[in-house]
Amino acid sequence: MTNPEFSPDIEAIRSIDAVPVILRMVKHLTGMRFAAVARVTESHWVACAVDDSIDFGLQPGGELVLESTICHEIRQHKQPVIFGKASEHPVFSLHHTPKTYGLESYISIPIVKSNGDFFGTLCAIDSLAANVEEPAIAQTLTLFAQLIAMNLDSQRHLQATKTALDTANELGRLREQFIAVLGHDLRTPLSAIRMSADLLETKTEDKRSLKLLSAIRKSSLRMGVLIENILDFARGRLGGGIPVQRQVVDDLQQTLLLTLEEVQASHPHATLIHALDVPTGVYCDALRVSQLLSNLLGNAVTHGSTTAPIILNAYSENNDFVIALTNQGTPIPDELMPLLFEPFSRSEAGQRYEGLGLGLYIASQIASAHNGTLSVTSDLESGTRFVARFPAQFKWA
Structure with a gap:
């Protein structure tokens, strides 16, 4: 049974259309057969989204003992952890997590929101070795983690804005300025996602991969339209109407x-x-x-x-x-x-x-x-x- 404390986090991740595509892309890029987005707190590790081809046994809402995971350590130092062959790794050959879960390959990227709060991790695991230590893989997964964090920030800020619009007319100018700033701040990581998809497209001819990349691009385009709509809304309310150049x-x-x-x-x-x-x-x-x-x-x-x-x-x-x-x-x-x-x-x-x-x-x-x-x-x-x-x-x- 899902811990009700984490139901909002699971729903927030479920509402991000790009997450299933991201998890499939993580599996494809790393060669590993299990990928997930996890909520990690000081006391819990909870799966929010899962793509599992090895019957690991986790579903959204499922939990692992926090101390048995490497994500517990990542929450403290907020740095990626990557290894492709635990049995030969100088540190992780002795680590309890690979031994506990029978892992040979592992990658986990922290998901950190704009205010510095640690949400959890984007991770992949497998019982087989994998070639995951190429810098491009870590860079791409980091972009994916930023996209997830950006969506979480957007959900939080937009809900706050909706509440403010309904209840505080005297704060209207400030809240709409906040929306405009939010829209500008979203553009940079969104551009990085688009560029990453374009780069990956030039390096593969696999039809399934191209289809996934197309889905990422479409999601980013939808998000771009959303950002522009937010900015137009802010401009219209702040300036007495949407500006036109006739x-x-x-x-x-x-x-x-x-x-x-x-x-x-x-x-x-x-x-x-x-x-x-x-x-x-x-x-x-x-x-x-x-x-x-x-x-x-x-x-x-x-x-x-x-x-x-x-x-x-x-x-x-x-x-x-x-x-x-x-x-x-x-x-x-x-x-x-x-x-x-x-x-x-x-x-x-x-x-x-x-x-x-x-x-x-x-x-x-x-x-x-x-x-x-x-x-x-x-x-x-x-x-x-x-x-x-x-x-x-x-x-x-």
């Missing part, structure tokens, strides 16, 4: 087509139908309009029917530029409508949701920054239809 754009249609292709590539099973008739000379911030469309498409893919197409129309109407997106599926409940374009509010009506609920808020802010509107209608017969509208032409005074 100019006369002659190729907005091509920009929208590229956005459509990117979303289609990320969601190959979705059916996207479009009819674009975009005029030249649209006075807008093309990148922000692309972001608006991307957010609307992402919302439609996530919450719409998986069997019906998503229909996109873009056109000019009475000197306005219009983007209209329609998807089928369960209508949006009436009680959720007033909250739909508010941040962090997607679950207010008891709806299951993914992400922070910032996408529609940011889309509405982009429309507003263009002196326009974003509206929605939703019913069972016509589906859910979002319409963004703003003045298309620059009018000289």
Whole structure:
């Protein structure tokens, strides 16, 4: 039975989409057959996530006697421990842990949060020897451990921010500045993860490895979008709206087509139908309009029917530029409508949701920054239809 004290830690690790992929990559890179993320405290060693091909016997929530593990020592010195052949190692040939568990190869990387708190370890073990002492392996696993720590920090900070938004209006400016700082600090380790995936891709032709690397890249891209949404939210609240840089754009249609292709590539099973008739000379911030469309498409893919197409129309109407997106599926409940374009509010009506609920808020802010509107209608017969509208032409005074 799982110790309830550690249920939040197990759930926090379970909620990180990249963890299963990371564990598979750890096994592949090290050649070892057991990998895990462990929560390690001064009194407990608890498995939070496990990928086990040797029937070691641990499941999430399972515990080992703390003193029987090397992680107990790592918690104190916060340094990686790596050996590929315990029986010939000058230190670990005599160590009690390899003898207790019949280990020949071992690697364990500390997971340390941004405030210096030690969470636990990313580790792998095997009863067989393994070539794990190459520096590139330790460096890659260290990046994976940083990614896990970064997610844990993000969960903690975002929950704190949500609470602050609900209960302390007078602290709004400070909490949103904190979000902006958080977004900037997340970018550096995220870039390292992307670069590591790119580097590994050049060194393997194995189809399974390439698939895992693709999954890591997709997770990092999703995280990148999340960071940018957080930053846009902070900028919008701090500066009175999301900033836009408008100019006369002659190729907005091509920009929208590229956005459509990117979303289609990320969601190959979705059916996207479009009819674009975009005029030249649209006075807008093309990148922000692309972001608006991307957010609307992402919302439609996530919450719409998986069997019906998503229909996109873009056109000019009475000197306005219009983007209209329609998807089928369960209508949006009436009680959720007033909250739909508010941040962090997607679950207010008891709806299951993914992400922070910032996408529609940011889309509405982009429309507003263009002196326009974003509206929605939703019913069972016509589906859910979002319409963004703003003045298309620059009018000289």
